[in-house]
Amino acid sequence: xxxxxxxxxxxxxxxxxxxxxxxxxxxxxxxxxxxxxxxxxxxxxxxxxxxxxxxxxxxxxxxxxxxxxxxxxxxxxxxxxxxxxxxxxxxxxxxxxxxxxxxxxxxxxxxxxxxxxxxxxxxxxxxxxxxxxxxxxxx
Numbered sequence: 001x002x003x004x005x006x007x008x009x010x011x012x013x014x015x016x017x018x019x020x021x022x023x024x025x026x027x028x029x030x031x032x033x034x035x036x037x038x039x040x041x042x043x044x045x046x047x048x049x050x051x052x053x054x055x056x057x058x059x060x061x062x063x064x065x066x067x068x069x070x071x072x073x074x075x076x077x078x079x080x081x082x083x084x085x086x087x088x089x090x091x092x093x094x095x096x097x098x099x100x101x102x103x104x105x106x107x108x109x110x111x112x113x114x115x116x117x118x119x120x121x122x123x124x125x126x127x128x129x130x131x132x133x134x135x136x137x138x139x
Contacts, residue, residue, distance in 0.1 A: 019132035020078060021073075022132050023070075023086065023129060024073035027072075030069060031067065034061070034062025034066055035059065035063060037056065041055040047110050047111070048110055048114055049111040049112075083129065087126045090123065090129070091123060093119070094119040097122070
């Protein structure tokens with residue numbers, strides 16, 4: 001994700017708007033990723049060196065999670081507790097992804113690049129959302 005894109009998304013003095021935008025971006029990326037995992041679990045599993053059944057299950061989970069995050073993003077003032085849950089879930093996803101890479105997966109080269117890349121992206125969403133949530137809590 002480029003710095004220009006993030007600057008454009010976050011360009012606002014309204015913390016609630018910034019939070020909603022970061023949640024919406026997370027929702028879109030998560031849902032698209034989930035749809036890809038679910039629809040192409042076989043080919044993606046072979047490409048990444050990850051079990052296709054696991055990718056299918058993760059894909060379904062990500063689509064549902066993305067829909068929930070999208071719902072939060074649609075709220076004028078997303079409630080703090082569910083937003084904190086999203087942040088914690090994103091951090092947990094990043095940690096489990098890296099742990100999975102080290103402990104359970106035997107990825108291809110593409111998987112060895114993709115898994116940490118998506119973990120860093122998801123951790124980045126958590127950091128952006130946490131920052132925006134803190135700013136929104138002070139208003």
